[in-house]
Amino acid sequence: MKKNVPKRILLIVSILLFRLIIFAQNTDSIKVNLDANKEIHFQIKKENPAYGLSLLWFLPEEQIQKIVGKQFKPIIKDGKGVLMLFIASSEKYFLDNVEFQNLKIAHILIPVERSLNSVEAFGSEKQKLNLVLNQYDFKPKMAQIELILKPKNDSISLVAKLSTKKGNLELSSVFLNQPGDLKSIKSSSISSPIDSNCYFMGSESYRPITIESIKIIHKGKNWISEFNLPLIPDRIWLNQDFCWDFIFVRNINTQ
Numbered sequence: 001m002k003k004n005v006p007k008r009i010l011l012i013v014s015i016l017l018f019r020l021i022i023f024a025q026n027t028d029s030i031k032v033n034l035d036a037n038k039e040i041h042f043q044i045k046k047e048n049p050a051y052g053l054s055l056l057w058f059l060p061e062e063q064i065q066k067i068v069g070k071q072f073k074p075i076i077k078d079g080k081g082v083l084m085l086f087i088a089s090s091e092k093y094f095l096d097n098v099e100f101q102n103l104k105i106a107h108i109l110i111p112v113e114r115s116l117n118s119v120e121a122f123g124s125e126k127q128k129l130n131l132v133l134n135q136y137d138f139k140p141k142m143a144q145i146e147l148i149l150k151p152k153n154d155s156i157s158l159v160a161k162l163s164t165k166k167g168n169l170e171l172s173s174v175f176l177n178q179p180g181d182l183k184s185i186k187s188s189s190i191s192s193p194i195d196s197n198c199y200f201m202g203s204e205s206y207r208p209i210t211i212e213s214i215k216i217i218h219k220g221k222n223w224i225s226e227f228n229l230p231l232i233p234d235r236i237w238l239n240q241d242f243c244w245d246f247i248f249v250r251n252i253n254t255q
Helices: 004-032 061-068 129-135
Strands: 040-044 050-060 080-095 098-112 115-124 141-152 155-163 167-176 183-191 198-210 215-220 235-250
Touching: 040 129, 050 061, 050 141, 061 080, 061 098, 061 115, 080 129, 080 141, 098 129, 098 141, 098 183, 115 129, 115 198, 167 198
Parallel strands: 115 141, 115 183
Antiparallel strands: 040 080, 040 235, 050 080, 050 235, 080 098, 098 115, 141 155, 155 167, 167 215, 183 198, 198 235
16 A cells, blocks of 8 residues: 555646646636737626626716716716716636636726726736736726625625725625516626726626615725715615626727
């Protein structure tokens, strides 16, 4: 038995090295494909859907325009525009059909002509999607992002956290687990805050759950303090069974 031990160890090491090589080839293929003119395919499939938390505020036109910048024209109705805080999490996602684990992203979104504009984005550290977001000028900042959901009886307990070196934001709520009908959007687009010709666009589907109230705790520099947002949002909802089939593109005509 003792003579066989080295051979077994060698076999195990060989298998592990082989798996590491295959993994490296899969992940490096994304780097190779990151050229300025190539579309990058992004998917979250129905087998492992995401959750997406949205908080929405109606803000005065002057405030919205200041946040989004002069290069974009926000959608204004009755003197107000919309700002949305969005946090999403999924166990799996795909880039050009290569599978990756643990997606965690957060955006501040404002509806402008032809798209939702991503005013600012955060991504969890070391996730491959950050490379794509950078390539298409979304320039995500690094943060610790959590979106924790715990069903209990007919309710869901939710805790969302966004933490950076400069500040923290924590959202918590308990609400009835009553998802609405499946909604499908065939054409949705999110534009870069830097380059209006860079888009993240495609189709999405989800079941929305209305949330009546949410507790907001924040400290230091965070989106609540930075954009002077009230602690009571105008609308709150959770997207369940959230699936995306998007591409990252540059220099397109969305009209």
